[in-house]
Amino acid sequence: MYRRILMVLVLGVGLGLTACGSEGGASSRDSTLRWAISSAPRSLDTAHAFDGTSVNVINELLEPLVVVDPQGQLEPKLASSWRQTDAVTYVYTLRDDVTFWDGSPLTAEDVVFSIERHRDPAVASEYGTYVKDIASVTATGELEVTFTLKTAVPEFKYLVALFSHTVKKSFAEEHAEDLGDSKTLTMGTGPYQATTFSADGVEVTRNDEYWGEPPTWEAIRFDVIPDADTLHLAVDGGEVDGTFNVPLTSSRNWDTLSDTSVHYVDAPISTVLSMDTTAPPWNDVHLRRAVAHAIDRESIVATVFGGHGRVSQSIIDPSLWSFLGPDVEDFETTFDGVRAYEYDLDKARAELAQSAHPDGISFTVTYPSGRASVGKPLQVMAASLKEVGITLTPKEVPASEWIGYIYAHQDLGAQILAVAADYPDPGVARLLLGKENAVPNAFNVANFTSPELEDLLAQERSADTGTRVDAMHQIAKIAAEEVPYVPLFFLDSTLALGKDLRYAGDFSYWTPLLDEWANRVQVRK
Amino acid sequence: MRLALWLGGRLAGIALTLLIVSILVFGILYVTPGSAEQVLLGTRPSSPETLAAIRERYHLDESVGSQYVHWLSSAVRLDLGESVRSGQDISTMLSERMPVTLFLAAYAALIAGVVGIPAGLVAGIRSGTLTDRAITVATTICVSAPSFVVGFLLLYAFGVALDWFPNYGTGGGLVDRAWHLTLPAVALALAPMAILARQTRASALKVYHQDFTTFARARGLPRRVVLGRYALRNSSLPVVTTAGLVVGYFLTGTVLVEQVFAVPGIGTLMIESVSTKDVLVVQMLALVIALFMLSANLLADLGHLALDPRVRKGVLG
């Protein structure tokens, strides 16, 4: 099972960050970093807090064996080295100088315990699907952890960066019921130690005994600011130093801020419009093509997102392509000849005329309330679809209700959803395809499958890169012909920083998700 | 003794009303669309095990009646359950959110009372003058202007454009908090202030024309006594009733104003919980709000009792 994707699902905003240098500036300051987050972490226990915002915070507290650097390469963290001894065995050697905040040394037992928690059904960890293929994880030495897998998993090395955040075993056992809550907090090895945690935010203070580079900040205060306009005000007023949550729909407004610099980087967050290929009216390919032709993606990216995104031509993200390996041809070459749907109302009308609904149809697309990053594009789409006689009505529903529809997998009709990659591999797209995912609690909301496609999906999971590339090329071709999904756009990750701050080194979508990041935010000299 | 009896009766009535409200709310939430499990699961795809665990933990397998009994029996033990959205204890959430809202409401009530009542009194006594006209026009605007529009305008005028007040945050410490919450408090206070002013004006107008006020002036009583013991005290009876009702405005206003100013109080909690269908929290907030209103009415009645000997006699014999 390869469901290794963090579904952002338009819910968790701001996974992505931006690689950028420094700039920015706000107030003069003490050595506390004030950081705006869109919602409080649901828990400080990774098992119950697998979402963008929680992970941003937890990455400062708990450390995994390995991390992903801005370029998408694995780097050591708690593990000083690792090796793959065969197709299903991975051995990690721990550093010997790591201690928890209480001074006790990190042992392999702690790491094993932390990973076993995700495998324990009683814990009901949100990482459950990510550890499904592990046959065993054992401490094979004082400072050595060995994973044995049930089957070969090419991207397993990346997954370790996601789920191996280590909490002290004895602490976690002592607080089995309330680990990570606002009273118990947690016990980790990270550069910062949690001091308070509430619905209003989290405060962490410097871990003076940190094993690595001394932490930059005395303390970090994560303030919860759910509302985009409020966030703008808070940043404008200098009440917070920075955030990852710049809403692209109001990026023009943010660009007017004088004391703040906003940076945008490409991110593998893909938004698609799905159409249920198994039920009328969407089982008509001409209708789907008509829709695909009638959506002005260029304008959406340019107008709604102020240009801070990429028009999407395929469900496979070109920006992830390079992670397949150094020998892989570039995306454009590989995908040459895949059918593209340019914005052309005449073509749309022509397709519609060929369909079973030459006079057009009316349909409703629900989306989680308050999410302008899908709401606004839907409004633009509605306007151009109207030109060809198709009526799209966007409808806001509470987020939980919306996700209920998706998971229930019934009467799907047309849906809009965003999928974000949580490790650097273009295989993400498979989540939207195939029988395996055309069931409740999965994301093939177009119910798109065929024998040919199933074969290709199996090939795409091969360990051999060449086979994978070919399979993806075929998949992309089929997906383009049949358009179960209209690929819309990839949204940029953002970083806003006060003018007196800089971001040291490169900054990318990966860092706050798969690495510690706060120490890179530094006061400008 | 009679007072204790009366108070006991009223408190019992409040408890009974809360019970009825809780049943109503429980019923309403039960029939809300969207399965409770899904709300509890949040954004996570579920496995049969997690689903079973959740169903058991929240007694979802049982009937509505026994779910209610479960809820009630833990609620009376002050175990209010957990938010399904954040997993936090609801009692913890309330204790975090309540102080800000109470501060805001108290601040707004202070503004409303300190400005509204004297303004109404002045307008009533000086009826027909330019002062009266100005106050009347101002209160008319304030009473009809939606609090979220006013809040928005205040925020951008005084927070952003003029930068006199902070435009985000709740501040720490009394002074800093008051400083941060001034704009929200003003936005929240305007409508109740205007209502109080109008009510005070009307009753002052009436009282000032009554024989007993004229008789007091005819005896050469000092202005202080005539205005205080006669005009203000007699005007205060309907004003106290109004003040009790204004609490409803406060509660509604808080939701909107907190939303505009992003104040992390129970108003924003309400909106967040409603929009995420965090039913247990909505239910508890409904009860808290009902308790507020009932207490306000009780306070208003106690005010009447303290102010009006006729009522005192009616209650205490």
Added chain:
Amino acid sequence: MMPPEAPEHDASAVGSRSARWGVLVPVCVAVTGVVVVLAVLGGWLAPQDPDHQNLLSPAAGPSSEHWLGTDDLGRDIFSRILTGTRSAVVGPIVAAIGVTIIGLLLGLLAGFHGGRLEAVIMRIVDLVYAMPALLVIIVLIGLFSGGYWAAVGVLVLLATPGTTRILRAAVLAQRGLPYVEAARTVGVSNRRLIFVHVAPNVLPTVVTSFLLEFVGALVALSALSFLGLGVPPGSPDWGRMLAENRGLLELNPWAVLAPALMLMVTATAVTVLGDWLYERFEKARTSND
């Protein structure tokens, strides 16, 4: 004998009494008139299609083409304001009519019949009256994802008790008057008593409470839209525009200020009219000469 409002031995202030409202009333009548005309004709008067997106000039300031500029999808703010008058005003008018009719019937029934019927009506009324209406609507519409008309419906249910109380009080005040008893002794039927004798005398209260209910509903519905409930996203609705265009304040302040001002001005104008009418009716009732 004595003017209804007038203390103190102070002749200087007297002249201004008649001018208490001054120029305000004509202005408010004009504003209300314009709003009503816009509610009827708004869509036709709009110079442009309010939903037409000019994606090339989003969030632009006022220009000769767009008098109040555009929103973030390049839609003409002026046209949206004009068109939005209907959803801003029609719901509240329907709500106010509903509230007034039901409230009047219940008020007359309760006030006139008394006894058990009155007790039942007033018990229910008191119960609902004690609830903060807008809050309940927010919760119900939020949880049940109801639309605009559902909100109007709930609003009617929740606002009726207030009007019922007021009208019942007005009816009670009339019921005890000798003219009612005299009509009764003449043998006038209850229905005739209610509709021919009492109703005309509570009409001023009815008209006034209608206007104030309208304002209440206007504020409530726009608050709902502001919170993203009720009207669908992207509708040219004042409350919705205010919420959705907040982020445009620096780019085109009119996108936010125009709906805010329309709401304020409409609500205030109608309130002033309500107050003024009330005062006039009161004066007509209390002065015998």
Added chain:
Amino acid sequence: MPDVDPRQRADRLLDVEGLTVTHVGSGRLLVDGIGFHVERGESVALVGESGSGKSLTARALMALLPRGLAARGRVRFDGNEVSAHGERQMMSLRGQHLGLLMQDPFTMLNPLTTAGTHLAETLRSTTEGASLDRSALDADIARRLEEVGVVDPAVPDKYPFELSGGMRQRIALATALAKDPELLIADEPTAALDTTTQREVLRLLRRVQREREMGLLLITHDLAVAFSLCERIMVMKAGRIVEVADPATLRSSARDPYTTRLLAADLSFSDARREPAARSVDAPPLLEVRNLSKDFPRPRRLRRAAAQGASALADVSITVTEGRSLGLVGESGSGKSTLARCILGLETPTSGSIRLDGLELGRYGSLAKAELRQARGAVQCVFQDPYSTLNPAHSISFILTEAIRHRETDELSREEEEQEVLELLDQVGLPATFAGRRPVALSGGQRQRVAIARSLAMKPRLLICDEALSALDVSVRAQVLDVLEAVQARGVTLLFITHDLAVARKVTDDLVVLYRGKVVEAGTTAEVLDNAQHDHTRSLLAAVPTGEPAWLGGR
């Protein structure tokens, strides 16, 4: 005004010249340049009907006119010009030199403070009073209460609502006198009181005035009261003083025609029934009330506790003989109106029977439709308050036509209806032009006549007049009385409810005295009034003002 020696003038307590009160908005003149004076220790009455400007004169003297009214003219008090005083100077004058006692003891006292507080705050507002300690203050309060005849030590701690009307007026008097004013202006001080209480309060007022040698300006509509209490009477009409004289002179030889009319209209108690009934007592009864009781449940709820309930009835039996008019007298709260309302079906009696015209009216609700119509036609009522007895929304002809339509089983033609409306108006002495008017355009007396016309439209056999005259001025009262007599002459039987024995004597053949819901005396009017058996009847009789000083005791 006759010329007076300036020296003498300066010595006067109060001297008013050219006092005018105008309504600023309309410019209407309400008090038209009057002049008068009050000597030290003198008691002077200002008598006039409602609207004559007498109360405004009092308010103008105190500089307490309602806003919208402006006073001009010269007012000298104790030789000092006070009309030019500002509010601050007036404040020191009020209470200390000029006291004011107002009409209604129910509204004159602050409902939220005790009797003692009223006195205390007044005493403390003087320089000497401010330095008094608590016990001295209490002693002073007790002394001053004793002066007005209040000796009960519990009274100072009582709130106004716990005191009777007479007691309140005593408290108010003590309060008005607390700063020992040299002149007391008493504005209708007893108009809101029962007749028996009125006499006690007037007696007290005279005693205090004499003991203190205080000036008194009594403002009243009641000539008899003025004659009994005052040394000099000023008659005021439409903002002017038309005549000034001492009581004896005025009585014997009034010069002004208005005064003459007033004197004529003011019924003397000795006036007997002008036209005795033709029928004897033995004629068949039209109305028989037997053992009628009516209880009112005590209000339960908090806010209604203060609400005034109607008066109960206990085992009341009366008989009205057809053609003879029956008077029902008693003080307020005696149950007179409750009885009337039971007969009219506006209240349902608790027990007992009411038989009228062969119908049992104890349970109106159970009457058949035809019976109900018969009952409605048989008995009609004229209520007390002329200002709310007519529906302000409808015209006079609408009101009368409605009654006519409810009387007739068959529909009349429009012309017939119009004709009858005019006839009805004519019967009550109103011109035909009134048909199109609305009640708001009518005076109190005119309204009361329309109310009578409406009753007559039903062609009733019994007409109940529930204090139908008591809200009217004396001159108007006489006219309405004439109308009622004419009605009686047409064969309609009257049930006349009143607290005024003089009216009762003049209009009724038989009399029933009610006291606290019980019949205490009944008989022919002459028997009852000339040979009263019951104490209550006697005290009622004693309370009727005679116009002689002796009525108040002493000279």
